[in-house]
Amino acid sequence: MDKELDVFRRELVDVQGVPLFWSIAEEWSQVESFEARPDDLLIATYPKSGTTWISEILDLIYNNGDVEKCKQNAIYKRVPFMELIIPGLDNGVEDLKKKQSPRLVKTHLPVQLLPSSFWKNNCKMVYVARNAKDVAVSYYYFYQMAKLHPEPGTWEEFLDKFMTGKVAFGAWYDHVKGWWEKRNDYRILYLFYEDMKEDPKREIQKLLKFLDKDLPEETVDKILYYSSFDVMKQNPFTNYTTVAGVRMDHSISPFMRKGILGDWKNHFTVAQYERFEKEYDKKMKGSTLSFRSEI
Template identity: 80%
Template sequence: MDNKPDVFRRELVDVQGIPLFWSIAEHWAQVASFEAQPDDLLISTYPKSGTTWISEILDLIYNNGDAEKCQRDAIYKRVPFMELIIPGFSNGVEQLKNMPSPRLMKTHLPVQLLPSSFWKYNCKMIYMARNAKDVAVSYYYFHQMAKMHPEPGTWEEFLDKFVAGKVSFGSWYDHVKGWWEKRKDYRILYLFYEDMKEDPKSEIQKLLQFLEKDLSEEAVNKILYHSSFNVMKQNPHANYTTLTKEEMDHSVSPFMRKGISGDWKNQFTVAQYERFEKDYEEKMKNSTLKFRSEI
């Protein structure tokens, strides 16, 4: 497409103090007025926190473990990204209008920007959180290959932006804490990436209980197998290789890179780690939310 400079690598634009892709900001009225339905299921995550993984698991649950049904289309069409609007490429709001119920969708919006219809209908929501250091590393590599983001700069520069919340969808700290508080008043199941890594079966049981679904042992085992990192990494319907190179360049860094806990140790210098931890303690001190940085 000739309009590449117009669409990609543009600076973020603030919406109510949260930096978002310029195109989401430009079409914000369309996002804000999104009309949820009572049987919608919303997956909410801060970017790079296992969004595609939990989306694949839930699509498998919705299809009773039938992996063939989950090959019907790419994950970003099976589980649309509600607020993602890129002129000439995608429009999550429009995509969802044409989707049969019950709809499965995802968002990266912080809790205060979520369209009000989700609260009005008290929709079920699943929030997946991942420790900050692994998110920062994964997000840095993602910025390199996903061209909707501004250029990340060096790791040091990116880490500073991440800590300051000057990245798409704002501050990780505010995001995880905002949804953590909201779960007290709404039907939100709050999960942790590290728990899912450590014991995926018991986390899938939590999901089934929350969704009031009863699946056979055989179906659960199929879900475990088809949602494992190595199987998803090879699955073109889950690994984003169906997008064009100008949207995501997998030769720079694959979309599904490592999928592990504790990879931050390979990236952070001692000085960066110490600075980060000090800032982290300050920002998280009044929250009951606790993360594990490795398993």
């Protein structure tokens, strides 16, 4: 048990001003020197923005809708989390080295921390952004169940950490803006979680076009079905129930919790909402990025 305590609930450590898990900070040189391949597809998101959803969609696209192929392994094995390194438990860099091309690569890194080999190789990238209030709520529940994070404290305390960027992977505002600004110079498809909820088929078509891939209508419909929240929530290969309980406690909160829009309304008090909106306007001032917090 002592070993577990060594690994879990430790404070975050800054890497170039961005708070990351202590173990990533310790092994940062491995991450920084990661060798991307020209045919890698990078899936980049701020945490709790639909990462597993977009990963499953893309893996289904890569396997031409072959569901059985996608069920050969858990999503975190099929789409390794590049920078996640925990001594004796995980090493995304090593997992990716063993993978055959073309690889799907997951990251939560803000744009300025991405290994330079991705830019050098002009890799295609898919970024998914989700409105800040829903992210904050989802992240709060995730902090409670995923024990690599420090203790979240109360909702009020966590919201304060979120607004000041003192959470894993830093400030949401900087993250979404950083990737948004890069999209003009590199091959980045920038998607919104809210658009995916509103019309998932339309967004899958965007992905196919971006990947220069053509799939028959029935395959697209199949991908649509198998990547739906209800199906993924029941699928042990996507719902993270295969992760050891010491690492993720699904009894506190399931990994796939609600997957809806506007859950923030059930959590924010009027005072919190007003404070959040004021801060939001200040942080997002001058950006052409705009979000919907309901449809």
